[in-house]
Amino acid sequence: MLLGTHQPRLDEKGRLVLPARFRDTLAPGVVLTKGQDRCVVLWPVAEFRAYADDLREASRSDARVRSYLRVLFSTAVDEVPDRQGRITLPATLREYAGLDRELVVVGANVTAEIWQPAEWASYLASADTAFADLDEAVMPPQPLR
Numbered sequence: 001m002l003l004g005t006h007q008p009r010l011d012e013k014g015r016l017v018l019p020a021r022f023r024d025t026l027a028p029g030v031v032l033t034k035g036q037d038r039c040v041v042l043w044p045v046a047e048f049r050a051y052a053d054d055l056r057e058a059s060r061s062d063a064r065v066r067s068y069l070r071v072l073f074s075t076a077v078d079e080v081p082d083r084q085g086r087i088t089l090p091a092t093l094r095e096y097a098g099l100d101r102e103l104v105v106v107g108a109n110v111t112a113e114i115w116q117p118a119e120w121a122s123y124l125a126s127a128d129t130a131f132a133d134l135d136e137a138v139m140p141p142q143p144l145r
Helices: 020-026 045-055 063-074 091-097 117-138
Strands: 015-017 030-034 040-044 077-079 086-088 104-108 111-115
Touching: 020 040, 030 045, 030 063, 030 091, 040 045, 040 091, 045 063, 104 117, 111 117
Parallel strands: none
Antiparallel strands: 015 086, 030 040, 030 077, 040 111, 104 111
16 A cells, blocks of 8 residues: 655656655556646556556446546556656646645555645645545445454
């Protein structure tokens, strides 16, 4: 799992040093895509392949599906981290998410998200107020074990 909040910086070549805790999981490769809420989603390559396989089941006769697939795959980029654990964030994805030198990388279970710090802070402030209420909506109550 990819967990936690990290604050790396982009270097002058647009490279991000992956958080040390993520490196083993991401060593085989990553896929970077546009994410919702103006962030960049960082997928372990195996997770992205599994997601792409699931998307093959979606109905291409639905205009929303076609639109989603076009945007997701046309803006996706694959990378293999170098020996220092660095990946390059393409300019198009940096522009989409408003990323500059300072970043916030948040673990989101099987993916991670790369945010512009002020956008992350704003998102988190608004999401924190609903967090307790979302628990039951996201995960129905479970019997005690």
